Amino acid sequence: MSDERRVHLSRSAPPAFKALDALAKTVGGIAADAGIDDRLKELVQIHASQLNGCAYCVRVHVDRAVAAGLDVDVIAQLATWQESGVFTDRERAALELTEAFTFIHEDGIPDRVYDHVGGILSEQEYVALSWILVSINAFNRVAIAGRYPVPPRVAAPA
Numbered sequence: 765m766s767d768e769r770r771v772h773l774s775r776s777a778p779p780a781f782k783a784l785d786a787l788a789k790t791v792g793g794i795a796a797d798a799g800i801d802d803r804l805k806e807l808v809q810i811h812a813s814q815l816n817g818c819a820y821c822v823r824v825h826v827d828r829a830v831a832a833g834l835d836v837d838v839i840a841q842l843a844t845w846q847e848s849g850v851f852t853d854r855e856r857a858a859l860e861l862t863e864a865f866t867f868i869h870e871d872g873i874p875d876r877v878y879d880h881v882g883g884i885l886s887e888q889e890y891v892a893l894s895w896i897l898v899s900i901n902a903f904n905r906v907a908i909a910g911r912y913p914v915p916p917r918v919a920a921p922a
Contacts, residue, residue: 802832
């Protein structure tokens with residue numbers, strides 16, 4: 765089946781997609797209240813999207829990350845975050861949690877991850893990041909299932 769004939773879930777069931785979008789907006793508010801800044805929010809969303817193989821969401825969140833002030837070097841090092849020295853302990857904990865949530869089907873959230881991340885992040889931060897990860901993993905699945913094309917880059921104003 766060609767990509768053109770594949771069901772586009774967001775257009776085929778607008779109320780469901782609007783509900784998912786509303787969830788993302790609610791989660792954004794929870795994250796802001798918990799002190800999760802745009803840098804951290806975008807880092808985990810990019811990384812989850814990379815792990816899921818969602819090129820559409822990677823593009824969207826890389827653009828948002830750049831708008832939030834992340835530089836190319838930091839974004840490029842997400843794939844090697846465990847070896848990289850550019851991430852804070854808090855960011856590293858969030859990236860570890862990202863991997864556990866993205867691959868939750870393999871081992872749940874292992875106790876060692878829960879305990880390690882919980883020793884760095886507050887309960888509010890853990891909850892907020894968890895909901896961000898639930899949301900982005902859902903968006904990844906919608907985009908991947910529909911084979912959404914990578915959106916074109918919007919040219920920066922001159």
